[in-house]
């Protein structure tokens with residue numbers, strides 16, 4: 513049986529030919545970005561599209577993909593194909609997830625609820641951010657309304673105060689999230705000139721703090737309820753959302769809090785990957801946060817092979833930062849990623865078309881990946897390896 517994503521594009525051609533019906537949003541990745549960018553108000557636009565400092569690392573993420581080129585093989589019977597892959601003990605329809613992105617209601621009022629629904633419709637797991645505009649419980653419910661089987665993961669910003677960390681993790685486990693993704697690269701927000709220029713930070717408008725306002729431990733630290741004094745709650749959030757004192761030794765505490773797989777997001781150095789493996793974590797995400805944190809940092813794809821070589825056999829290595837099309841997913845898989853997370857393109861789909869836009873972006877990525885696989889002479893994702901690529905100087 514061929515992949516469930518095969519021939520997605522023929523459906524679009526047919527709709528156009530038979531019914532004169534064109535897709536409601538752009539089908540080219542650059543056009544999608546351009547349309548979303550045009551629609552957004554300056555504050556959210558800068559927040560979504562911007563990076564740290566000179567944005568050198570944000571560009572390096574894209575350039576790293578352009579340096580890798582696929583060398584297709586021929587005459588290999590690619591009629592029967594599969595994108596399916598088991599990731600952290602769960603069978604996924606494809607090695608693809610939606611990266612954790614906070615404050616999604618700044619681009620569309622339905623925010624994470626629309627992403628949860630759009631992702632569930634394709635079977636692709638969403639990683640819900642701690643800094644979401646809706647509570648983690650509401651996001652879980654939105655994601656199960658249509659397709660009960662789609663897994664979801666929870667991304668933790670490790671806060672100041674272990675009891676708050678425990679509370680968030682226990683809530684996520686109770687709400688059916690299947691893994692805890694701890695983000696390591698954002699103990700402090702990076703230097704982001706586009707946001708500084710506009711004095712724009714969504715949290716100051718109370719966006720992205722729903723999980724805190726609904727948390728009994730967080731609420732117990734406030735003198736007045738958030739309903740009585742919203743700005744005091746925002747101030748408290750800014751003070752506790754992330755905890756730069758956390759070290760490797762603290763991971764043992766997290767392990768005590770949950771039996772779910774633990775994934776560390778933001779690993780770039782092979783020695784950190786080895787340390788993570790030695791501490792018994794289940795997975796890593798090679799990521800530089802989309803170039804939003806350390807300007808001048810290595811392009812994420814350039815860091816991937818070193819991390820895979822260091823620990824690929826012991827720990828599942830996932831990837832994000834700079835994925836813009838099906839070929840990019842293929843390239844990251846070829847360099848050893850077990851699965852790939854897509855970030856900004858999903859937000860552009862959300863901006864342009866809400867739930868439908870998210871669904872279209874994910875379906876398009878899957879269809880493109882399937883076609884890239886087949887046209888490269890491969891029948892399933894396990895056959896993608898480094899021999900499929902050549903490096904352009």
Ligand SMILES: Cc1cc2nc3c(=O)[nH]c(=O)nc-3n(C[C@H](O)[C@H](O)[C@H](O)COP(=O)(O)O)c2cc1C
Nearest residue numbers: 560611612613614641695801802833834835855856
């Ligand atoms: C607007 C925005 C918000 C983000 N919020 C979070 C977040 O709350 N938690 C997190 O771990 N990463 C967050 N990230 C980083 C993404 O998970 C991911 O690493 C990044 O988007 C990858 O870069 P790309 O989208 O350019 O491919 C955010 C990224 C963007 C663009």
Ligand SMILES: CCCCC(=O)C(=O)O
Nearest residue numbers: 614643698701753801804
């Ligand atoms: C509290 C920070 C959440 C958003 C984030 O991670 C980003 O803007 O990159």
